[in-house]
Amino acid sequence: MKRYDLVSSLFWLLLSIFACIGSLRLGIGSLQKPDMGFMPFGVSVLLGIFSLTLFLRTLTKKEGKKAESLFVGKSWGRTLLVLMALLIFAKLMPIVGFLISTFLLMTFLFWIFERPKVWWVLVLSFSTTMISYYVFSIRLNCQLPAGLFGF
Amino acid sequence: MGTLVGVLPGIGPIGAMALLLPATYSMTPTSSIIMLTGMYYGAMYGGSTTSILVNIPGEAASIITCLDGYQMARQGRAGPALGIAAIGSFIAGTISIFGLMFISAPLADAALKLGPPEYFAIMCVGMIILSYLTQGSMLKALMMALVGLLIGTVGLDKFTALDRFTFGIEQLVDGVGIIPMAMGLFGIAEVLTNIEQTVKREIFRTKISHLWPSLEDWAESKWAILRGSIIGFIIGILPGGGVILSPFLSYAVEKRISKNPDRFGKGAIEGVAGPESANNAATTGGLIPLLSLGIPPNPTMAMLFAALIIHGIQPGPSVIRDHPDVFWGLVASMYLGNGLLLLLNLPLIGIWVQVLRIPYRILFPLILLFCLIGAYSLNNSIFDLVLMILFGVAGYVMRKFDYQGTPLILAFVLGPMLENALRQSLLMSRGSFMIFITRPISSIILGFAFLLLLLAIFPYFKKRRQKYKEFEEVE
Numbered sequence: 001m002k003r004y005d006l007v008s009s010l011f012w013l014l015l016s017i018f019a020c021i022g023s024l025r026l027g028i029g030s031l032q033k034p035d036m037g038f039m040p041f042g043v044s045v046l047l048g049i050f051s052l053t054l055f056l057r058t059l060t061k062k063e064g065k066k067a068e069s070l071f072v073g074k075s076w077g078r079t080l081l082v083l084m085a086l087l088i089f090a091k092l093m094p095i096v097g098f099l100i101s102t103f104l105l106m107t108f109l110f111w112i113f114e115r116p117k118v119w120w121v122l123v124l125s126f127s128t129t130m131i132s133y134y135v136f137s138i139r140l141n142c143q144l145p146a147g148l149f150g151f
Numbered sequence: 152m153g154t155l156v157g158v159l160p161g162i163g164p165i166g167a168m169a170l171l172l173p174a175t176y177s178m179t180p181t182s183s184i185i186m187l188t189g190m191y192y193g194a195m196y197g198g199s200t201t202s203i204l205v206n207i208p209g210e211a212a213s214i215i216t217c218l219d220g221y222q223m224a225r226q227g228r229a230g231p232a233l234g235i236a237a238i239g240s241f242i243a244g245t246i247s248i249f250g251l252m253f254i255s256a257p258l259a260d261a262a263l264k265l266g267p268p269e270y271f272a273i274m275c276v277g278m279i280i281l282s283y284l285t286q287g288s289m290l291k292a293l294m295m296a297l298v299g300l301l302i303g304t305v306g307l308d309k310f311t312a313l314d315r316f317t318f319g320i321e322q323l324v325d326g327v328g329i330i331p332m333a334m335g336l337f338g339i340a341e342v343l344t345n346i347e348q349t350v351k352r353e354i355f356r357t358k359i360s361h362l363w364p365s366l367e368d369w370a371e372s373k374w375a376i377l378r379g380s381i382i383g384f385i386i387g388i389l390p391g392g393g394v395i396l397s398p399f400l401s402y403a404v405e406k407r408i409s410k411n412p413d414r415f416g417k418g419a420i421e422g423v424a425g426p427e428s429a430n431n432a433a434t435t436g437g438l439i440p441l442l443s444l445g446i447p448p449n450p451t452m453a454m455l456f457a458a459l460i461i462h463g464i465q466p467g468p469s470v471i472r473d474h475p476d477v478f479w480g481l482v483a484s485m486y487l488g489n490g491l492l493l494l495l496n497l498p499l500i501g502i503w504v505q506v507l508r509i510p511y512r513i514l515f516p517l518i519l520l521f522c523l524i525g526a527y528s529l530n531n532s533i534f535d536l537v538l539m540i541l542f543g544v545a546g547y548v549m550r551k552f553d554y555q556g557t558p559l560i561l562a563f564v565l566g567p568m569l570e571n572a573l574r575q576s577l578l579m580s581r582g583s584f585m586i587f588i589t590r591p592i593s594s595i596i597l598g599f600a601f602l603l604l605l606l607a608i609f610p611y612f613k614k615r616r617q618k619y620k621e622f623e624e625v626e
Binding site for chain 2: 008
């Protein structure tokens, strides 16, 4: 955990420096008349101080038991695939419409875990897509995109 | 629906409310708030079912119920455990609704006398309490609160009407949306974390019978229920505390005053009755600062806060006066909702048990789909969808590095109000921070916050001093 805390504290420190610079550019005004950069400046300074504190505290702490790796023993590849599927869905939905993109997404998501039978996956994906369309678009009047094919 | 959300680990009330919020656009404000609040306290009840039967808390507020609830199930007493959780929740809910009715209006009147320095102090203390109570390091929790405040500054500045940190992105002019953020941090991140590992849920196979507790169970639980109700209600009003702290406090109190504290952790019915009553009472107690002061005391109330704003109601002391239909409609619905929870959920226990058996490989695509639809339907915008996914990644990475999203989201909601209060206070005092000290209410509240910070830091210095003493002795 020590290594991860060092990395994360440096990340937050960088973010606080970036936010500080941005706030100064916006203008912090004065105590009598604070400007729009006042609050983000104060917050980013505090964040910088806390990040440094975490960094120094972690540096001086003795590493206890060996920290387990964040990803060893876990199916992080599956997580990555799901994430990519979500991003592709976001890109596809306005083009092909809600129904087709959702069907494809659901097929992938139902399939990725334990690789069940294809017909089962297709039936489940189709039913989920149609039911969600009925509930959200028709009953709850959510406007879901129709895409190039008009549905 | 709330009970369903509570029963299923993986999507808590925050994520579920974020999902449902777009669906309430076509409803009246009163109906929308009633539905969302109903989901919230339904989830509080549902969380106890998984705690008792599966030893996995459905919600953070049900963690402590696992200790004795699951042990009762192992002893063949799942029925009384579930029954007392439901009845305790009903009694606590009823008591706290009375509290809501009688305290909200006078508090709203008193709140009109509070000024920007007092509001600033209350919001600061709320974030500090929440950071204090959040699992893990308080330093990390405070850092997350600061990040939330920073994200809250994105968009148009209310004083100058100029945009900040939008990087030329048009959709950020109105700021970052709370729905995509909440769904990302709590919905998507949870799913991404869960699908990494294969979690096998072992549902304790026992016949669930005799839901109505025996006379002996009543004798052991009645005072625990009453104490839990009062503890939960009072803690629920405090900013930052609420539904997570109150069950722990109730359990600690019951164990402390019990004649046989060794029974706790081995199936003591008071260990279920007290905490479950406390978390339900805290749910209603949390509505008081929201409706009377306009300050959401915890992230779930922050979702209700967002719902009120979306429906054109500015939360604050004037809600009860200007929108009595919303307030009294909510109170009436909570009476009904409490009764329905008791009447319907106990007979439906069998169904909830079957729901628990649904494999995660079927659940997680559905959760993701609901998140995607919810985020998109806000503004029919792909940007919100992408934003939600990005927050999902951020939430996933944060969990890896042991950072919690709860302080972040509360600070994000409170941030704009906090900034307003701070800037107005400085304008009033012509730049002097002494205004927070010279005004009695804000000085007391800030003093309390400072004390909490000291309490958090004190054990660290005590440990270092001890190590130094040991080092000296060795020398």
